[in-house]
Amino acid sequence: MSRRGIALLGGLAILLLALPGVANAYLLSVATLILYLAYVGQAWNVMMGFAGQLSLGHSLYVGVGAYAAASLFFHFGVGPWAGLWLAIALSVALGCAIGFLAFRFGISGVYFALLTIAFAEFVRIGFDHLQWTGGPGGLFLKVAQRDQIDLANFRGPPEMYYYAILCLAALAFAGCAWLLRTKAGYYWQAIRENEEAAQALGINTFRWKMLAVAISSAMTAVAGVFFAFYYNNLFPEQIFHISRSIEIILGPIIGGVGTLFGPILGAALLTLLSDGITEGLAAMGWEIPGVKHVFYGVVLLAVVLFLPNGIWPPIARRFGLRR
Amino acid sequence: MLSVRGLDLFYGDAQALSQVSLEVPKGEIVAIVGANGAGKSSLIRAISGIEPASAGEVLFMGKPIGKLAPHEICDLGIGQVAEGRQVFPTLTVEENLEMGGLLPRARASARDRMAEVYRMFPQLAQRRRQLAGTLSGGEQQMLAIGRCLMGNPELIMFDEPSLGLAPLVVQEVLHAIRALNEKGMTVLLVEQNVAVSLKISAHAYVLENGGIAMSGRGSELLHDDRVRQAYLGL
Numbered sequence: 001m002s003r004r005g006i007a008l009l010g011g012l013a014i015l016l017l018a019l020p021g022v023a024n025a026y027l028l029s030v031a032t033l034i035l036y037l038a039y040v041g042q043a044w045n046v047m048m049g050f051a052g053q054l055s056l057g058h059s060l061y062v063g064v065g066a067y068a069a070a071s072l073f074f075h076f077g078v079g080p081w082a083g084l085w086l087a088i089a090l091s092v093a094l095g096c097a098i099g100f101l102a103f104r105f106g107i108s109g110v111y112f113a114l115l116t117i118a119f120a121e122f123v124r125i126g127f128d129h130l131q132w133t134g135g136p137g138g139l140f141l142k143v144a145q146r147d148q149i150d151l152a153n154f155r156g157p158p159e160m161y162y163y164a165i166l167c168l169a170a171l172a173f174a175g176c177a178w179l180l181r182t183k184a185g186y187y188w189q190a191i192r193e194n195e196e197a198a199q200a201l202g203i204n205t206f207r208w209k210m211l212a213v214a215i216s217s218a219m220t221a222v223a224g225v226f227f228a229f230y231y232n233n234l235f236p237e238q239i240f241h242i243s244r245s246i247e248i249i250l251g252p253i254i255g256g257v258g259t260l261f262g263p264i265l266g267a268a269l270l271t272l273l274s275d276g277i278t279e280g281l282a283a284m285g286w287e288i289p290g291v292k293h294v295f296y297g298v299v300l301l302a303v304v305l306f307l308p309n310g311i312w313p314p315i316a317r318r319f320g321l322r323r
Numbered sequence: 324m325l326s327v328r329g330l331d332l333f334y335g336d337a338q339a340l341s342q343v344s345l346e347v348p349k350g351e352i353v354a355i356v357g358a359n360g361a362g363k364s365s366l367i368r369a370i371s372g373i374e375p376a377s378a379g380e381v382l383f384m385g386k387p388i389g390k391l392a393p394h395e396i397c398d399l400g401i402g403q404v405a406e407g408r409q410v411f412p413t414l415t416v417e418e419n420l421e422m423g424g425l426l427p428r429a430r431a432s433a434r435d436r437m438a439e440v441y442r443m444f445p446q447l448a449q450r451r452r453q454l455a456g457t458l459s460g461g462e463q464q465m466l467a468i469g470r471c472l473m474g475n476p477e478l479i480m481f482d483e484p485s486l487g488l489a490p491l492v493v494q495e496v497l498h499a500i501r502a503l504n505e506k507g508m509t510v511l512l513v514e515q516n517v518a519v520s521l522k523i524s525a526h527a528y529v530l531e532n533g534g535i536a537m538s539g540r541g542s543e544l545l546h547d548d549r550v551r552q553a554y555l556g557l
Contacts, residue, residue: 183425190411190422197409199373202397202426202474 005321016166020159028158032230034271035165036223041251041263042172043219048249049258050176050185051212052192054109057098057116059244060123061091061217065224066234070141071133073153073229080154080225087221094119095217099210108195117242124240138235141228154229161230168226169264172219177260179215188212192258243293250296254303256310265312270299324349324509325370325401325478330379332362332369332533339365340533343379346526347478352500352510354520354541356554357530363513364406366530367482370511371403372396383478398426402476406483408463410470412456416447419455419466423473433473440469443499461492468499478509485516497523517554521545529554 019031040062047053068090069083098119102112128136149156154164179185187208190198199205228234238244255266274292281288307314315321325347332340340362347353357363368374370381372393381389388396410419420440424433441448444465450458455466464484471479481500485493493516501523504510514520521527524541529550537544544550 186414186418186422186425189414193411193413194409196373197405197411198422199393200371200397200403200405200409201423201470202394203422204392204394206392 002321004319008321013170020162025158028162030271030275032158032162032165034268035162035169036226036230037247037251037267037271038264039165039169039172040220040223040248041255041267042169042176042260043216043223044248045252045258045263046176046179046219047212047216049252049262050180050192051188051209052195053209053212054113055116055216056113056242056245056249057118057120058216058220058248059240059242060094060116060120061220062224062227062244062248063120063127063234063236063239064091064094064123065221066228066239067127067133067139067224068221069225070139070228070234074139074141075132079152080229081152084222084225087225088218091217091221091224092214094123095213096210099213103206103209117245120240120242120245124236127236127240133234136236138233140234141232143232161226165226165230168222173260173264180260184208184211250300252310254299254310256312259310259312259316261316262310262312265315266310269311270296273299324384325511326382327366327370328380328382330366330369330381331377332365332374333377334365334374338533340369340376343530343533343535345528345535345538347509347511348526349509350504350507351526352504352512352524354512354514354524354527355530356514356517356520356527356544358554359515361530362533363515363530364482365533367403367480367511367513370396370480371401394426397474398428400428400475400477401480402471402474402478403480404464404467404471404482404484406486408460408467410455410458410463410466412454414455415452416455416458416466417451419470420447420473423470424475426474429473429475432475436473436475440472443472443502444469460488461495464488464492464496465499468496468503472503476508478511479503480511480513482513483515484512485514485519493519517550518545521550 020028023031040058044055044058047055065087068087069080072078072083072086073080098115102108102115107115127133133139146157149160187198187203190201190203191205191208195205250270251266252263253266254270255264256262274295277295278292281291303310327343327345330340330343331338343366355363355366365374369376372391376389380387383399383401388399411422414422420437421433424430424436429436446462447465447469450462455463458466484496484500488496497519500510500512512520512524521541521544527538527541527544528535529537529544537550
């Protein structure tokens, strides 16, 4: 990495670490949301950006991860550190089931994306009828004591959640940077660029695509556990909803699919601007519900029209940074 | 070295290959010629295991390979240079080559082989850090051949290596193929460009509507009236 890149990363790290000291509660919640979206975007990027497999159903892994850890906690008092493993196992199992069906039978591209939506919808409807997790009425965790930190049960003040998701986002960033330089990373790029050529070179494309799905779904499941313990309530209609999947992929698409900074930049821009617009309009006395989604649409159109590779690649080129 | 016996291939209901049989002896260049849609690419895809054949068998060095996965077939030593070159555009020339050398059979000798590829195609050495997508068509073809050589193949299947290249560059590519052959490489050459492929091949098959219509020595077919009328427009 170039010196500029290191300086940029260092500056960003200091800013993010110091943020809870200067930000008010609202800003901190926005920052937490940004980091959450950056993290999930990074996870999605492993599948789409690295290996070229388009998932439009990543809310599935968030939801399954969230419900797994939350219901263990709710019913048996099992803390999230143990629940995390169940969340990961279930999500990876589902991801691999989808991957197996698709990759074994040669379903790719748009059809693969449809399959991911179908699974997310299927599980959403399933949870709607699963009384054990509260069905459509939702699952509620006891709201935490906000003044003391209980790390074992992952309950505490907003600052704790902020630092937790900051850790996750940083780990995901470092992990993805490392993955890209491993053999798997190169194989994924070959598959993304040209699957048939990759196959002709003797790459077992089935195995490496499955690995991408497994890593991506495992990472996303962790985000689900965070989501459950941060927001304390889960509704199938919300967490599995396709709009959630879209929200996950907007960040990386706008920031730059396949790049490391893209998901972070995209999540930050989208959240800051959409919240800014909503707040700004509210300050002027206009409460327009759904204005955020109109804004998403406009930004997406603009990026597709003018910066089809996302916002990050031209910035990286301009300042001589990699990716 | 490679024998194909009674191969049938279907895409759904459409039959792409019917009862195709051919032999590729060690150290020779064998050409498959035919018009668009005759089944040439399907044949390569069937041999390399990308499309499973519904009947018939493929033997490589006496071993049946019809049931193997594409990556296993590669690792036995059947390389291919796919139609339209198919380099990885956002990776550098060197990364493209490295990608070719990751097969278990090739990993140990990848360094030496890369030096050999650069010796063979000096333009690639000059452009080793350049993104493959920025190369000219001819250079991309060289890269595709080099990448295939990185896998240490015993047999290379070329699918339309002349496609979309300027006549001078086509000559260069054919020259490279012939040079490889002189060093002992066995080649299966699939081409639309009938005249040139018949010229450099020892033996050739004419594929029509998914079946072998004719076969013989390249020079014989080149002077055959039917071939001259149908493919050379003479």
